[in-house]
Amino acid sequence: EAAAGETEEAIAETEAEEDTEAAAGETEEAFVETEAEEETEAETLLETESEFSIASLILGNETESDLYDAAQTEEDLFGYTETESDLYDAAETEEDLYDYTETETELPPAPTYNAADYLVIDDDGYKELTVQVPAAKQTTDVEVNDQIEQEFQYVENYDDYVKKITSGKVKYGDVVNIDYEGTKDGKPFDGGTAENYNLEIGSDSFIFGFEDDLIGKEIGSECDLDLTFPEEYPVEDLAGEDVVFHVTINYVGEMPELTDELAEKLSYGEYDNVEDYVQSVRDEIQAGYDEEHKNEAYTAIMTSLADMYPVEKYPEENVDYQVDMMMKQFEAFAPMYGMDVDSLIESFYGMKVDEFIENELTPSAENALAQEIILTAISEKEGITMDDEELDERLAERAEAEGVSVETFTGGLDRETVRSYLLQDKVMDWLYQNVRIEDIEETENYYTFGNETEAETESVFGNETEAETESVSVNETEAETESVSANETEAETESDMADETEKA
Numbered sequence: 001e002a003a004a005g006e007t008e009e010a011i012a013e014t015e016a017e018e019d020t021e022a023a024a025g026e027t028e029e030a031f032v033e034t035e036a037e038e039e040t041e042a043e044t045l046l047e048t049e050s051e052f053s054i055a056s057l058i059l060g061n062e063t064e065s066d067l068y069d070a071a072q073t074e075e076d077l078f079g080y081t082e083t084e085s086d087l088y089d090a091a092e093t094e095e096d097l098y099d100y101t102e103t104e105t106e107l108p109p110a111p112t113y114n115a116a117d118y119l120v121i122d123d124d125g126y127k128e129l130t131v132q133v134p135a136a137k138q139t140t141d142v143e144v145n146d147q148i149e150q151e152f153q154y155v156e157n158y159d160d161y162v163k164k165i166t167s168g169k170v171k172y173g174d175v176v177n178i179d180y181e182g183t184k185d186g187k188p189f190d191g192g193t194a195e196n197y198n199l200e201i202g203s204d205s206f207i208f209g210f211e212d213d214l215i216g217k218e219i220g221s222e223c224d225l226d227l228t229f230p231e232e233y234p235v236e237d238l239a240g241e242d243v244v245f246h247v248t249i250n251y252v253g254e255m256p257e258l259t260d261e262l263a264e265k266l267s268y269g270e271y272d273n274v275e276d277y278v279q280s281v282r283d284e285i286q287a288g289y290d291e292e293h294k295n296e297a298y299t300a301i302m303t304s305l306a307d308m309y310p311v312e313k314y315p316e317e318n319v320d321y322q323v324d325m326m327m328k329q330f331e332a333f334a335p336m337y338g339m340d341v342d343s344l345i346e347s348f349y350g351m352k353v354d355e356f357i358e359n360e361l362t363p364s365a366e367n368a369l370a371q372e373i374i375l376t377a378i379s380e381k382e383g384i385t386m387d388d389e390e391l392d393e394r395l396a397e398r399a400e401a402e403g404v405s406v407e408t409f410t411g412g413l414d415r416e417t418v419r420s421y422l423l424q425d426k427v428m429d430w431l432y433q434n435v436r437i438e439d440i441e442e443t444e445n446y447y448t449f450g451n452e453t454e455a456e457t458e459s460v461f462g463n464e465t466e467a468e469t470e471s472v473s474v475n476e477t478e479a480e481t482e483s484v485s486a487n488e489t490e491a492e493t494e495s496d497m498a499d500e501t502e503k504a
Contacts, residue, residue: 107325107328107411107412107413107414108321108414109413109414109416109417110318110321110414110416110417110420111315111317111318111321112416113315113317113318115372115373115376115377115380116377116380117315118311118312118313118314118315118373119309119311119373119374119377120377121309121374121377121378121381122381125308126305126308126309126378126431126435127434127435128435129301129304129305129308129431129435129436130435130436130437130438131297131300131301131304131435131436131437131438132300132437132438132439132440133293133296133297133300133437133438133439133440134293134296134439134440134441135293135439135440135441136289136290136292136293136439137289137292137293138286138289139282139285139286139289143285144278144281144282144285147281147284147285148255148258148266148278148281149255151266151281152255152262152266153175153198153200153253155262155265155266156265157265158198158253161255161256161262161265162253162254162255162256163253163254163255163256164177164251164252164253164254165219165251165252165253165254166219166220166251167219167220168218168219168252169216169217169218169219170201170214170215170216170217170218170219170249170252171201171215171216172201172202172215173200173201173202174200174201174252175198175199175200175201175252175253175254176198176199176201176214176219176249176250176251176252176253177196177197177198177199177249177250177251177252177253178194178197178199178214178247178248178249178250179194179195179196179197179247179248179250180192180193180194180197180245180246180247180248181193181245181246182243182244182245183243183244183245183246184237184238184241184242184243184244189237189238189243191235192243192245196250198253199211201214201215207227207229207230207233208227208230209225209227209228210225210227210245213225213227214247214249217249218249219249219251219252220249220250220251221248221249222246222247222248222249223246223247223249224244224245224246224247225244225245225247226242226243226244227242227243227244227245228240228241228242228243229241229243234337234338258274258277258278259274260272260273260274263276263277263278264277267280293439294432297432297437298428298432300437301428301431301432301435302371302374302428305374306370306371306374309374309377311369311370311373311374314366314369314370314373315369318365318369319362319365319366319369322361322364322365322368322369323357323361323362323365326361326364326365327341327357327361330344330345341353371424372420372424375423375424375427375428376420376423376424376427378427378431379423379426379427382427382430384423384426384427384430385423386419386422386423386426391415391418391419391422394422394425394426395409395410395418395422398422
């Protein structure tokens, strides 16, 4: 009986071990399946990234920017999917990310056609054009100061430099250091907790109400924020849900006096003194305004050329090609929103796909082709060409400006299609240099900030008094801050638009 008992016990142990091994095997198998699913999701996103880079080179339309406008920004709280987040964690730089997401996708070449079959220009009217555009904005000291303060928020070893304000009340424009924990039905939810997070009040980077509810709260205090995630929030478990954030306001961070050491930090070692660094920031902002002015001139020039040289018909194969390329963008975007392409278009534009193609994409494709035909006709009349060497040089310059490889920048387009697009850019550059462009002054001064004097707007650049510095620093009045923020937003928006136009 004892021996039988021991045998039975041994059998039980063996069965338990087998069960454990089986469970481990199932767990391992489940883990492998999960990894495979995540890899599939990642591949889908990678293909989306690669395919969507088409828009950086192709088409004179607003499809891409429309989608971004309609969607929540990437900076929205908890807006990243796990796949995207993992992808960004795996890539240390933007170039690494793009290299990581490259695919072998090759897009079909654009059908060839003879532009002379659709338009021949036999006069010099385009050389006699006069277009009027608003004069380029001029960078102000306030904008430079604001830009430097923005860059300071991301300086290495921020805590070693920041001036910590531990008393008073939170106001619009403050950069607050907070701890927070989000709960739903009394339980913390994934991704809803952080410590020592620097949040700019008014940046709209958290869900609606979070930042506004912190205004007026005592620095150093704790509070609960009762909020609701938007219905269209991309995380299904949180969309439309009521949550509570318990927030501790640690301090408000202010930028200290700008020193040579800090200037070197902010410029990542490129400049070792305040004067050169500040000038570089001013030049960068002004370059954006100059580019905006140039793009407005381009638009005015093309509008005039379209009136002078109307294109009456289009190569139908190329219209279909352009429409197909735009639809590929929507097809790439749809999975990121958990939709098929039909649902995506109906959600964003309120149309069925066929109706959307007829009313939106086809006219957009025809407009892009009209521009291509007109610019090709001018290039043929002026003898403007682009050989292989120049094509390679321009591609390298554009890819470097975007911070990506040439292969990523072209997005799978064939060489001759890319040559056609860059040749159009070259013709536009030629026109910009050869037509008469008249600057007109706008009645509204977009960068007038309250009643501060010139001395007060010099901010952190000279030896101004502390009181003068405060008038344009993080401690400016709420009204002044809102003015700066509003104009900053407008400047950023216009800069983004300029970037989109340049890419197109």
